[in-house]
Amino acid sequence: MVAFTLKTTLPQADLLALPWDLALEDWPKEATVILPAGNHRHVVRFVPTADDFVALKELPHHLALREFEVLSTLHRNGLPAVGLIGIASARRDRAGDPLPSILITKHLRYSLPYAHLFAAPGVPSSGENLVNALTVLLVRLHLDGVFWGDCSLNNALFRRDAGALRAYVVDTETAELHSQLSRGQRMFDLQIAVENLVGGLLDIEASGRLQPGIDPFATGEHLDARYRALWDDLTQTQAVGESHLASIHQRLARLNELGFDTDEVQLDAKDGLIHFRPTIVEEGHHKRQLAGLTGITAHENQARRLLSAIRAYGVWIQDGPDPLPDAVVASRWLRERWEPTMAQVPASLRGRLEDAELYHEVLEHGWALANQEGRDVPLADVVDSYLRNVLEHHADGRLLITPQPDDG
Structure with missing residues (x-):
């Protein structure tokens, strides 16, 4: 008997009819559909439901529980990640032998792994768009105390966003949840992200699919620099003289340009300088404004x-x-x-x-x-x-x- 832990109201009949007594790689083709996917260390399949598709990933139960916990936390905190459905556990094959658990997530509509962007017409796949998307995603995770541990092109999905890209977490096997990350943890996670990005772009280059003008190593360095600059803009105290107050407005404009909203700022005038730091920073400045005006x-x-x-x-x-x-x-x-x-x-x-x-x-x-x-x-x-x-x-x-x- 297959046991389920469900986080959404997806009709259970859609799931109960699946061949849970088979290893995922042995599921019949008629039970699955083929959707774009990155390279994974575990078997991944997609299946249709009444009104959508779900992604299934087979992995040891302790890893499935870990991902379940992390994805639950990401969604509670409003972070961009694939939607969580549940876990199929306590599976056994027809001979009664145990099978690994299966993590069940929603298919993220309109999304693509980065390697597939080049085959999709009209998708902005430039190195600058890629760096911006990954930078915002990694910084948002770190602000919430999430150590990703494996930020890579395979572990993120991308959506079109008006000439840019928006990144989503799709794989959290190595993620850790903390109340706050130390600088050392952040820098280590950033180092992993840079190395994985360079390696992923080199793989795409070797396959002949990399967009002309994208230098894998320069793109990795750009990610490192963009992350550090955005983190400083979001968290550091800035001391300016009264004649340089425009720099405060420029800093707020940079944050708004990337979608971060500053609901409150701290201003402290002393020593002839104004010490400025944004607080209560949230992502989604423009989409909230649009929703309020138009729905x-x-x-x-x-x-x-x-x-x-x-x-x-x-x-x-x-x-x-x-x-x-x-x-x-x-x-x-x-x-x-x-x-x-x-x-x-x-x-x-x-x-x-x-x-x-x-x-x-x-x-x-x-x-x-x-x-x-x-x-x-x-x-x-x-x-x-x-x-x-x-x-x-x-x-x-x-x-x-x-x-x-x-x-x-």
């Missing part, structure tokens, strides 16, 4: 782009000396721009991209058409051109089928 759910860069579009629309519709209230502008933008765009997308193409990413691409396409034709192009014409020339050629981001997955 639209988006990733951070997507939200920034949509907020910029809303502001620009407010300027365009302003008919007097005073700007319209933000709520009025957002309401009209939803009614006159967002909703007509989404309504024009046929059902056969809906879901290929997340809605916010699709709108971002429509904006990019509209600017390209305007430059090409030397005139403002009506929104309906922009969307029609985008659907025919861009979106129809996108693979469905929810389900990108690849050759046989790798086991390790």
Whole structure:
């Protein structure tokens, strides 16, 4: 009998019908689907459920419990990671011999392992985007006292985010939970991340799939420098004279640009200097603002782009000396721009991209058409051109089928 520990309300019938009395590598092909996956040290398979897919990873029970605990903590703390479903434990084969446990997680829609990004059209796979995504993810984990222990291209998934990438934790076998990390722990975790990143990029380069212009070693050094700079911006006290107060605004702007919100700052004036340190720092500055104005759910860069579009629309519709209230502008933008765009997308193409990413691409396409034709192009014409020339050629981001997955 298979025992389950479930963390979500996924219908149990979807799981109970699976062949739990077989080793995962022996599951029949008709029970699984093939989705993009990185290289794993354990057997990984994907199975369909009533409305989605789940990922199954077979591993010793103590490791499955460890990952279960870590993923539970990550989700409680709002950190970007794959969704947790449960553990299948106490498994036995038909001869009564014990089988390893299986960790069950949600498939992260619209995500890809980094090595697969190069095969997906329109995905921003540059070294700068990669470094930014991994930097923000690693810093967020460290701020919450999480030592990852194996940050690598295989252990993260990436989503499009309006011309950038957003990284998610997918493998936490080596992770440790602490109330706070020491500098030594952080630097060791960063060293592991840099070495793994360089090694992963060298492997992709050897396979002939690395994007031209990406230097694996320089990218690793850039990750190290970006991490240190972001950590300092988030945590260090800065002493400035009154004539250099602009540097405080620049520091806050850098944090907001990466999506971190500073709900409170500490200012202490002494010795003729102002000592400044941001506090209560959270990630998600722009997506919270967008959700509050429009109700639209988006990733951070997507939200920034949509907020910029809303502001620009407010300027365009302003008919007097005073700007319209933000709520009025957002309401009209939803009614006159967002909703007509989404309504024009046929059902056969809906879901290929997340809605916010699709709108971002429509904006990019509209600017390209305007430059090409030397005139403002009506929104309906922009969307029609985008659907025919861009979106129809996108693979469905929810389900990108690849050759046989790798086991390790």
